Amino acid sequence: MRKRVFGRLFFVPNQTRNMEKSIRRVLPRSFLGRSLLIVLFPLLITQGIALELFYGNFLQVVSRRLSDSVTSEIVLSLNALERLKQPEDKQWFVEQARQNLQLVETWHGGARLRRFGSTHVLGPMDEDLARALQTSISYPFFVNWRQNPRTVKISIQLPDGVLDVDAPRKRLDMGQLWLFVAWTLGSTVLLSVIASLFMRQQVKAIRLLARAAEQFGLGRDTGPIRPVGAQEVRKAAVAFNRMQERIFRFVSQRMGVLAGVSHDLRTPLTRLRLSLAMLPQSGALQAEDIRQDVEDMVGDVVEMEHMIESYLAFARGEGAETVTQVELPTFLEDVVAAARRAGVRVEAIDVPPDLKVPMRPDAMRRTFANLLDNARRHDACVRLKAYLAGRNVCVLVDDDGPGIQPERRALVLRAFESGRSSGTGLGLTIARDIARAHGGELTLEDSPFGGLRVRVILPL
Incomplete structure (x- = not known):
């Protein structure tokens, strides 16, 4: 085994490596256990030396x-x-x-x-x-x-x-031997209890900070945390609150800019669409000759609006929506009903009853709408299935379309890569980013029906 230290390679024997692994297996995994070990181990050594001297x-x-x-x-x-x-x-x-x-x-x-x-x-x-x-x-x-x-x-x-x-x-x-042994054991136990009580309070503050960071990473606004514990932990909590405030302010400014850009882009498109709609349909302009061109231009405008909406959704990240408890069966039935009205063929949906999942409903609706719209563009039939997997919920979206080759699956999840044949190239990217923003994941696999399987994992 080789280890790089200050730019140089050193050979580390396997015995040293095995010894380090053995020590790590023996040491406690929690911060509380390791802190108590740091306090009690020198104490026991000191008491042992004193006992040996006496x-x-x-x-x-x-x-x-x-x-x-x-x-x-x-x-x-x-x-x-x-x-x-x-x-x-x-x-x-x-x-x-x-x-x-x-x-x-x-x-x-x-x-x-x-x-x-x-x-x-x-x-x-x-x-x-x-x-x-x-x-x-x-x-x-x-x-x-x-x-x-x-x-x-x-x-x-x-x-x-x-x-x-x-x-x-x-x-x-x-007789002093018994007194000394009793004092040694009693003082060790007493100091262990006192150290455990103090360290538990410090670890509690660190756990609160870790939980707040985890909730913030999932996009759940739990508000500022109260600084408690030691001075260093309090400083970390204050720094976390300041970071959270700066990020929220940055997101708010970004959303304001995006709203302005959306308005500026939609205004000329709306005027263009209105002008096309007000073109005369009879008279000297030969309505039959220009009608097809007008329809093509209207289609181009609609496609441009769709592309702008996709770009804005990708840049926005759906991060401003509040997380709520959503009944998954009702939610997926509404998504499937809207997809069927848009022309998606959905054959079956299998969801456990009374299953509630914390999510941002509009963002997740966009995720499944993008996945079902991809199947519609490939004229594929879709089947949905959801089930519990430990502390997560797994939703499978299977189709019988042409699928995606395994070597291209990582590529099509990148922005603007999946749209080389059709679409904007952001549907799968947006869906994956929304799943990750919920603390989950989106992966592409082979479907048992011959097409593509999209696995969406969401934490409970």
Whole structure:
């Protein structure tokens, strides 16, 4: 894979490309998810580093010192018990250890240990105590952390019995670990909720801006949007409102100019048509000789008016009409009825009942009128069918005419290209532009009846 950077080509390995795709699949797709990830990911890393510093340094150092302290007292007890031979002396020392060392020692003469080693709990104190005992004494031992939640029972196998030492758990356990873990998790959850609430408001403002831009692109005037959210989003909303105002002002000026041009062009044509109509039909001008010429000139005037109307419709773009909810069955029946009066042969129309579509009625009427008029010029029979396709409505206009070759379909959708044989060359172009202005599309395909199929897609 090659990538151009600052005018130079660099080869990007496929492994890097695959890694980028994998990262994109893992990352959230929404702006809200990515924003939360940007906030929470450094937070989790910071909390993890702090936990490692506390757990790996301070906690372990303190735990080792506490374990060494308890182990040294146990070693002192073992040495004293080995030197004291009389049972009453040993009992005296046990009482002294309980009172002064906070160690409850119990001597079991002739007993034997069945388990060795240590049970495990959360934190480093179990490993540190076992390591300190193993280093300081040469006798087998067993450390039970789970027998009593307040004490740790240490059993040591001596040659003539077992010494049980109950040490207070608070002398070995680091309670701050639970507090630190709870603070880490709690603060992460709290900050996540706060960040989610704040980011949701910012994303809401961006969504409102995106929706307004989408509606404006479809030609639906929803009015100016209220600037909300962060300062940058507010500036974008204000800029969008100004852009919308400038575009509306430009369209209004353009429509005014077009109206003036239409008036200026229609006036001489009307005078010419009136003059032709007032020519004398009898007398010295030989009415029979000029009648055919007059009819031809009238036909030329009508064709010029039709061409001017097509040019103005193409330049106007039908953008000033308001979008309304239209019942598609009734709308298409009216279009078909008008087309039949103009000489179009429409055999069938198949539309689901109670289907409403948001559209500009006059603009869409012009679209279907152009499509049906094309079929009339080719003396083709037309069939209409409409159906739902997801969140869109698809209208099919099929005919049995000569059709259009696949390689010419993209060409005839261009302005003034389809009229080389007949017409103005703007019918299909206007129809496609109107469909796109509604947020839809117009495509040309092969019809199952042998002619051309025009597929008009409109969003709901």
